[in-house]
Amino acid sequence: MITLTINGLEATVDEGTTVLEAARFLGLPIPTLCHMEGLSPYGACRLCVVEIGEGPKAKIVSSCTYPAQDGLRVRTSSARVVRARKMVLELLLASCPQSKTIQDLASFHNVRQQRFRQEHDDCILCGLCVRMCEEQMMAKAIGFRGRGQTRSIGTPFDVRSEACRLCGGCMYVCPACQLRCTYTEPDKAVCGGCANLSPPCVDIESFDDMMCYMSPCVACETAAH
Template identity: 60%
Template sequence: MEITLNGIKVQVEDDWTLLDAAKFYGVKIPTLCYHEGLSPYGACRLCIVEIGEGDKSKLVTSCLYPVQDGIKVRTHSQRVVKARKLLVELLIARCPTSKVLQDLASALGIEKIRFKARYNDCILCGLCVRMCEEQMDAKAIGFVSRGVKKRITTPFDIKSEKCRTCGACIYICPACLLRCQGPEPPSVLCSGCLNFSPPCVDQYKDVMCYLDPCVACLKDKGENMKKGGKK
């Protein structure tokens, strides 16, 4: 099967997802709720890519979307980058103490969070639930309630007999890993690792730069991309 990945025609296996294909060809797509040892979940939506062309293009989660013959995938188009930045902003507003989220924000060059910080300690990515079920075979924790009240807990909020206190849920949790300033950071956004003079490569016609972190393209508001990347 052949797909077009950022303007380059590449061969892919039939049972791959778009994320698998991108990884195989060295295109780095930021992910959060995806883990190699666990089933893809599509909760964080950071792995979105743009498929199709022109008016028919749409954003899909690459961790779940299977490859299709002749599909045109753009992993770092303006639309994708814009949406991804918004997602990280929302996630940080929900949980500003997470190191993983702050690192993502720095990598994407986010300089401001436009939303009110909530200081929640969970982003409902479901990594711990899947870890517990799929790798530890315990099935001790899960999602409870729905909507804004949705949370992760054990049955009846009491200690579960199934739980062996292995700690895998804490190990994999992106929110449990606190940022450098600890649990009470002075600002919502850390930006400590934000690189303001990043490297950049020249842009060619339909080919996009996908260096990690590709902050240069983000810094000049995608001007280069407009010139180089054909819509």
């Protein structure tokens, strides 16, 4: 067992527990974006930063990947942490301003404006969908491609992967592209959804086993009107 101090509170946790889990065990809120129970920690979004150590040796680390150590002193909402977190949120907001999840997080943390160039990307490369596909769906249909500015997530060669079962899990977990319906591009689709039906989504009640991560569906609504 490991004993660490978080915001002055002592917590005793099992070995292998991360600082994030320990803090949540104590009921301390740490915002996360790329963290999900059941998926391996990745440390991509940097929203979960906390401050560890004392004095000049204090440093900022991502709590979702930092293992709890005996005697570790953690501060989850010091001025430095709040500042870092706000900066991260500003940057995320600049790359994906249309994401409801990021907007909500920004508003919750009192980020009212951002100073950077608006990008309108539909991906923050948090890797949630990649890990979902690999670790929960056992498919490994999508992955990271390229590097640096051209890094992106998708299937190899941008064609529909044979490993993909159109479960839609990647879109379910995505914090940025939740409302992207791939019905219009069936050859690149990662969600079978309504594209399997013809005409799409009519008589949806008659398809008991139909799985669509998006309910109500954008495509059906468009078709109805």
